[in-house]
Amino acid sequence: MSRGAQIGLVAAFLLAVLVAVPWAIEASGRWDLYYTLTSVALLSIASAGVWLTFYIGRINIGQGAYALMGGYVSAILVVDYGISFWLTLPAAGLACAAVSVLIGLPILRLRGVYFAMVTLVLTEVARLAALALPVTNGAKGISNIPLPGGISLFGLTLIPDFATLANVKPAFYYLAVILMILCFAGMYRLVHSRLGQLCRSLQQNEELASSIGVNIAYLRVLAYAVSSFLGGLGGAIFIAISRSVYPSSFAVQDSINFMLNCFLGGLGYVFGPMLGTLVLYFGWDMLFLAGQWQLLIYSSVLILLMVWLPNGLFSIRLPRRGGGQP
């Protein structure tokens, strides 16, 4: 793709999500779509983190743990300490990143299914810890979290106080979408940088990379920390929207969904998680009409998609060769 076409695509995407979608929603009066799309944007941020761990060759089914932790950090700071929501966002991300470094140092030595299973267990640990720790208020969770306040600089209102807005949904939509754009722009930059090349060398062969002089221990912890940062960020905003957090807010199911989003979009494509999240979340929502058949249809489609396109939705563009052989 030429540079001009790329810029055109990006501009069209930005125009679509920032102008066209809100306009269409206002025009059609389907306000509930704001919530759906906001969720998609947030979940795709967390999924992008999972995708990055896939990029270094690790199957990460533990993103739910960091999303939950990010949510709790933000909720506790806002409710118990009265800190502005906007400050708790980076705090939640950084806290998750710090914890992930501690956890990652030992467990990133694991590979393949071992790593996958440990991270799956990690989600369960996070849920049980949230139940047991005193600061998280146990099974009752934390509810009635106040809406994000405003930010003003020199008397100029940069972000209005969410509580004063007549309709808070578009505000959260813009917040989530802008963060999503920043996140994926960052991911794109990361993957196409020297660091991204090094990460890909880990995916292919860690011993070889190490023998050439790549600091694999540092790189994989770094990638895992970035991944957890994104998980915490997504979780924190999600909690701010639902205004309550419980130990079951992010469970094993969510961790698996984050992973499925990446698979469905395609592991070889930076924007795979975004597309995967959109398709999975919307598909699930639309199938609500099918009532009791919802899960059956959803899972059948998932299986069929996997049988036809095992390399993700984005792989449709790849030229087909005989017999579907890679």
Added chain:
Amino acid sequence: MEQVIANGLYLGAQYALIALGLTLIFALMNVLNFAHGQMYVLGGFVSYTVYGQLGLPFVVALVASAVTLAVVGALIERFLFRTVIRRSHREESTMLLAAGIAFFLDAVILLMFGEKQRGVPKIMDGVLNWDFRIIMPYDRILVGTLAIAAIAGFILYMQYSKTGRALRALAQDRVAAQLMGVDVDRYSMIGFALGALLAGVVGGLLVTITGVNSGIGGPISIKAFMMVMIGGAGVISGAIAGGFILGMLESVGLSVLHAYGDITYLVIFASLMVFLAIRPQGLMGKPWG
């Protein structure tokens, strides 16, 4: 204390049987079967229908569970996993498929059997009471014994039958087995069916004690993953060891830690992560699986 050990052994026998199926599938196909817990639930419901609803003897129900699951497993391998493994660039893609199958089985079970907790009449009455030191109902003892017998039968089968030898060869080195004339496709299917069969047998056994409901598939899968990790993925002795160790930990943990509330699992999980940090391949696993 005797009671705790007896409980641990009883739990361990069932857990080991669950973990065996999972580890077998993993060893043969390098597939992490997310749907294992759902297969277990399906086995439980088949037994519930045959034994609880139709009133046929329990043995028939157990065989029905085993056969149903073996057929389901074989079909899943033949038509889904084989296709995806052949077409996919990365072998992790099978995990999405496995998760999809788990959802699918969940949906089927929910539609066919509803969401209620189902139980069946006891297969045996009476309680063993050894001087109030060990108190254990007879049906639990029977189920535990059957589970151990199934494990022993499985080991003998793997050790001495032709199929077992082919499966072990496949697990050791797929390419080498193929070069030696093992029909890889056929034995992959048999292995997957065997793994699913084991899940069905445990489901059929346990429905007589704990009953079954459609929501327990996921938690069972997670427990099975833990056992496999403790013992080492893809190793049969490891799965058995992992099952008994987890059963023991649970039994001891519940009796020692119950004063501190519901933290047994938190402690088990946390110690598992520390253990894996020291010994990533589990007790008996090959490094890097």
